[in-house]
Amino acid sequence: MIIFLYGPDDYRRSEKKRSIIAEFAKKRSEIGLGVFDLEEKTALENLDGFLHTQSIFETAKLAVLENAFELDAPKLAKLLKPFLEEKNITILIAEKDKPVKALAFLLDKPVLAQKFEQLAGAEWAAFHLGRSKKKNDCEVYARRRTIFGNNI
Numbered sequence: 001m002i003i004f005l006y007g008p009d010d011y012r013r014s015e016k017k018r019s020i021i022a023e024f025a026k027k028r029s030e031i032g033l034g035v036f037d038l039e040e041k042t043a044l045e046n047l048d049g050f051l052h053t054q055s056i057f058e059t060a061k062l063a064v065l066e067n068a069f070e071l072d073a074p075k076l077a078k079l080l081k082p083f084l085e086e087k088n089i090t091i092l093i094a095e096k097d098k099p100v101k102a103l104a105f106l107l108d109k110p111v112l113a114q115k116f117e118q119l120a121g122a123e124w125a126a127f128h129l130g131r132s133k134k135k136n137d138c139e140v141y142a143r144r145r146t147i148f149g150n151n152i
Helices: 009-026 043-052 073-083 103-109 121-135 140-152
Strands: 001-006 035-036 061-066 090-096 112-115
Touching: 001 035, 001 073, 001 103, 009 035, 009 061, 035 043, 043 061, 043 073, 073 090, 073 103
Parallel strands: 001 090, 001 112, 035 061, 061 090
Antiparallel strands: none
16 A cells, blocks of 8 residues: 655645554554655665565554655656555655656555645634644644634
8 A cells, every 4th residue: 555645735744644654653563664765875775675575573564755756756656556555565655746747646546645735824724723722732722812813
């Protein structure tokens, strides 16, 4: 399975990425979690080993790819496509930009793609109000009520 998070809202995109990683870590051991920065020279080799090696301790794996679009697009597509329908291996990619043509399959099913647009106006206010209520931060909530009034 591949999860692709993209869009200009870095905060919400990163928050979603962290929640996916935390959910995996809560249910599974850290043996099945790998983070690979594809700007590093050995990352592709390490990623390939991680994806194709079966652990006797953990059946599920989560590979988090950092800077995935720095890799040559056809090479990345060749690496990812065999894992589109894989149930025990999840590949998580979070990037600011939409994929190039060679990676356009990341926007189609069975890939789980989610776009994070910049919030503005009422959406932005509602998001921040929800965050402050979620964190139970009375001071932040009061500040936002001062700024936005009763329209939040």
